[in-house]
Amino acid sequence: MSLPGNAMDSLSAALKCNIIPNQEYLLQGSVLDQYVEVLLHRLRGLCDNVDSGPESFHDHEICFSLRIPNTAASTPMPMSIFSLRVRRALDVSDTPYQLRYIGQQELGDKNRPTVVRSSIDMACSSTILEFLTELGCRIEFEYIARGYMFRKGRMKITVSKIFKMGGNKPESVEPISQSYLVELSVLAPSGQDAIGEDMRIFAEQLRPLVQLEKIDYKRLGNIM
Amino acid sequence: MSVNISVEAPIENQIQEITYDGTEIYQPPLTLSESLAKYAQKIDFSKTELEIKKEELNEDSKSDTDSKEAFQSSLWPWDSVRNKLRNALQEVCVLADVLAIAKDKRYLVLDPVQQETLETKPMVQIYARKKALAGAASVLLAGSEKMKNSQTEAARSRTTLDFHIELLRLRQNWRLKKVSNTIIGDLSYRTTGSKYLQTGTFEVTKAEDEEKTNSPPSSPLPGSTASAKPTSALRVSIPSELQGVAYIEVLCQKDQEDLCTANLTLLGSGAPPTNPDMHWQQKLEAAQNVLFCKELFNQLAKEAVQLQAPVPHMVVGNQIMATVLPGIQLIIALRHSTSSDKKQQNPPPSKSDHDHVLEHSLHQLLREVHHKNTHHPFPHPATGPLGPSKKRMLAGPMAADRYELLEMTKTQTLLEQIVQQAQHFIMRMRTEYVLDTIAKEVKDPLITSHWNTLNSPTQSCVKIHISTHGYDAVCRTPLIIHVGEKSLKCICRDGKVMNMSYEPQELRDLIFCHINQHQILAVQALAKTMGWQALGNSNHLGTGTVEPLGNASSCLLSSPTGDRIIAVRCEPSTDTQVSVAHSPRQDFFPSRLVTERKWEHLGGQFRDVRLDKMEGRNFLHKMELLMASLTSSS
CATH class of the missing domain: 3.30.920 (Metal Transport, Frataxin; Chain A)
Known part of the structure; x- marks a missing residue:
């Protein structure tokens, strides 16, 4: 058995060697409800081993936020908001809850084909909800995502419908829009920018059904 | 500021002359009558529409001459007008005369002109048209006939199928791609999860180009001429290392003699013909089989070297030897025969106990590995990482320890399996x-x-x-x-x-x-049905001679009245012994120990029954007869 110190050493060594997949390469888009069947059909043709049919999922996500007062005087913001997402599968039993931290997204310049953001996720038990609440986190929002996921090599493609939570019952939900969210993502160690090119090529193949792009949330915020 | 600006009217009249001192002499403006005469002169009374068009063409050239004429004929400006009017008058007079004559109907009769004369014969026109159409149709028919003939002739002369149709069929079953001017195919299992490094590329070419080059070597081969069956228009060239027939031989050997053998080949046990005229589908399948066998053997050889077995595995050439049980070896060999040495390398006389199960499972094991390489479980919830199994995802929340995690990473190798x-x-x-x-x-x-x-x-x-x-x-x-x-x-x-x-x-x-044990139990059960009583039994009898294996078992039975006792003793090595004793002794002989007759109920001497002399099909039958006889006699 190795000592805890050894474990820490090996973790830091792993971080140094850059083998921990903590960067998410992401492209997003949307498709209207009436065309989603066509998109699914195309994805079935493009992706790996869908002989068993597309894999469906039904997840519930809660976003927690933690406000940390900034002690450094130089920063303009008095509070920094730190958000964490907890996600659980509703359709598959005995799966762990997933705690996920998503960092600030980097859009990069024109030459970078995808959004890159740091992403750290870990499996945890259901007590994470209480734990986060005890820690001082507040529920920012929650939603239910239901849809299909596909795999093409290292790429993961999810086509999901987002539902608003209605009350406490998971059955009484209503869709927030008339369209599906399409996400193409890869989790990779930092510095592996070659995958972005693969993603761009794959996204090209889904045009014009769905335009997978780098979405700038700040700009979206201005529109609304 | 003080400069005077003279205001001048724009020049409206034509300049007639410029004197040497620079003064311009203007043409006096035309009087009204003059301009009328000028314009009247321009009128062309006899102009018809055709002439208008002509005039438009040379309008530019005339414009200069007109102006000149106007100067010269200015003496009598109305001359042309007069002439024209006179001509017109003449014509009108002639027309009036003609009409006057025609009115009398004495010298001139005006008949209506029959204009339909040309259209009175529709049938002729139809015939003409028909003839023209027939001519055109015959030309077209002749042309189409010619084309049809040439096509059928081409098809007859060349029995091969169309290259592109063949290519389409090939494309339906095999991966192809075009690299510059050549068509390259891939028959490797890479897309289904194989990680074997050897490539399985083949090239697709048109048959005609190669037929010329290949005809000399193919001619000496008897019976493989193309005339018998239509040759394909398509030719696949396979790398030399994938040519021929390969299979994996699995032998279980006890020291030197074979216990079982299995031949793994996708194409059945019989070696398929490897002549060059084989259809491309079979050719590709054979090559793919070679590749599969190579990958399988490569994997097994790698594992054989790495595995730490109590009796180390041996890899010699194309053969792996692993000890299965003491004294029994498993030999896995890759047999690859190319077409050249096919003749002498006929499979050795086939073993009688050909095992299809081992053959199949070796095959299946690699397929399973391939399947696992491509079929990773999807994460739930969907944002989870791709790759780790569900068990590993649960390892964190369930606080799995190091041992459990190590257990998760363990997989059985193909060779172990x-x-x-x-x-x-x-x-x-x-x-x-x-x-x-x-x-x-x-x-x-x-x-x-x-x-x-x-x-x-x-x-x-x-x-x-x-x-x-x-x-x-x-x-x-x-x-x-x-x-x-x-x-x-x-x-x-x-x-x-x-x-x-x-x-x-x-x-x-x-x-x-x-x-x-069965014999003893069966005798007791039989005794119960006969009304006899089991006095006791023992599966492991401690008395008697020591058995080479196990222990003797025995039982004692007494008759319903209790006057007879049967003892049965079963020994694994020898036969069953049965002895009978009468309870009131029939033969009482006073001895020094037992002196009185009242002791007769102790039971008498056991006497062996010679079972082999008895009637009955088997032991239980004999026992039944024995018991029956002893019961009735009492």
Whole structure:
């Protein structure tokens, strides 16, 4: 058995060697409800081993936020908001809850084909909800995502419908829009920018059904 | 500021002359009558529409001359007008005269002009048109006939199918791509999850180009001429290392003699012909089989070197040797025969016990590896990472320790699995052999074995019934034997579990012990039905001679009235001994120890029954007869 110190050493060594997949390469888009069947059909043709049919999922996500007062005087913001997402599968039993931290997204310049953001996720038990609440986190929002996921090599493609939570019952939900969210993502160690090119090529193949792009949330915020 | 600006009217009149001192002499403006005459002059009374067009063309050239004429004929400006009017008058007069004459109808008669004369013959026109159309149609028909002829002739002369149709068919089953000017195909298993490094590329070419180059070597081969069957328009060229026929031979060897053998080949046991005129589909399938066998062998060889077995595996050339059980080796060999040395390398005389199961499972194992490489489980919830299994995802929340995590990473190699299967195969064969020989040797209690039809490659189950013919209802001893990889597990009638090693002698002994027990139990059961009483029994008798295996078992039975006692003793090595004693002694001889007759109820001397002299089909039958005779005599 190795000592805890050894474990820490090996973790830091792993971080140094850059083998921990903590960067998410992401492209997003949307498709209207009436065309989603066509998109699914195309994805079935493009992706790996869908002989068993597309894999469906039904997840519930809660976003927690933690406000940390900034002690450094130089920063303009008095509070920094730190958000964490907890996600659980509703359709598959005995799966762990997933705690996920998503960092600030980097859009990069024109030459970078995808959004890159740091992403750290870990499996945890259901007590994470209480734990986060005890820690001082507040529920920012929650939603239910239901849809299909596909795999093409290292790429993961999810086509999901987002539902608003209605009350406490998971059955009484209503869709927030008339369209599906399409996400193409890869989790990779930092510095592996070659995958972005693969993603761009794959996204090209889904045009014009769905335009997978780098979405700038700040700009979206201005529109609304 | 003080400069005077003179205001001048724009020049409206034409300049006639410029004097030397620079003064311009203007043409005096035309008077009204003059301009009228000028314009009247321009009128062309006889102008028809045709002339207008002509005039438009040379308008530019005329414009200069007109202006000149105007100057010269200015003496009599109305001259042309007059002439024209006179001409017109003349014409009108002539027309009036004609009309006047025609009115009289004496000298001139005006007849209406028949204009339909041309259209009065529609039939002629139709005929003409018909003729023209027929001419055109015949030209077209002749042309189409010619084309059809040339096409059928081409098809007849060349029996090969169209290259593009063939290519389309090829494309339906194989991966192709175009690289510059050549078509490259891929027959490797890469897309289905194989990680084997050797490429399986082949090139597709048109047959005609190669036919010329290939005809000299193909001609000496007898019987393989293209005339018999239509040759394909498409030719596939396969790299030399994938040509020929390959299969994987699996042999279980006991020291030197073969126990079993299995040949793995996708195309059946018979070696397919490898002539150059083979259809591309078969050719590609054969090449793919070669590639598959190579990958399989490569994988097995790699594992054989890496594995730390108690008896190290040996890899020599194209052969892997692994020890399955003491004294038994599993030999896996890659046999690859190219078409050149096919003749002399005929497969050795085929073994009688060709095992398709081992053949199939080796095949299946690699396919499973391929499948696992491509079929990763999807994460739930969907944002989770791709790759780790569900078990590993749960390892964190369930606080798995280091040992459990290490267990998760362990996977069985192909070689380990095939060795296990071979071990099981041998265990099963040995068990079968032991059971069959015992059933052959032992006739009295019948031994029947039922093998479960459903089993796994490393576990099977056999149910054994020991019963006596004619007395199945009286007593039956069931046994269940689980055949594993290196051990046997026997579940006995009373629920006892016996674990045995791979040595067949142990099973043999166990079955013999159970035969004895069965006999004793059956006799007791029979006695019950006959009204006899079982006084006692022992499965492991401590008395008598020491048995080479197990212990003797025995029982004592007494007749309903209690005057007869039968003792039965079963020994695994020798036959059954039966002795009878009469309870009131029939023969009382006072001795020094037993002096009085009142002791006669102690029971007399046991006397052996010579069973082999008795009537009866089997032991139980004899015992029934014996008991019956003893009962009736009392």
